[in-house]
Amino acid sequence: MTDYEAIMLAGIPNAPSVYTPTKNPELAKQRQKQVINKMIEYKYLTQSEANKILKQE
Numbered sequence: 001m002t003d004y005e006a007i008m009l010a011g012i013p014n015a016p017s018v019y020t021p022t023k024n025p026e027l028a029k030q031r032q033k034q035v036i037n038k039m040i041e042y043k044y045l046t047q048s049e050a051n052k053i054l055k056q057e
Helices: 003-014 025-041 047-056
Strands: none
Touching (some): 003 047, 025 047
């Protein structure tokens, strides 16, 4: 599993029927960005690391 996939999955439990990438890919990506921003805020990732992960898609 890539970091991109792991972060995508981290956002799904909040509302699985809403954030599932197969039904709502745009909402899932928005949620993924929220998760990444929180990871940056709490110093789990740097902005540079986050940018690399988002490019993995």
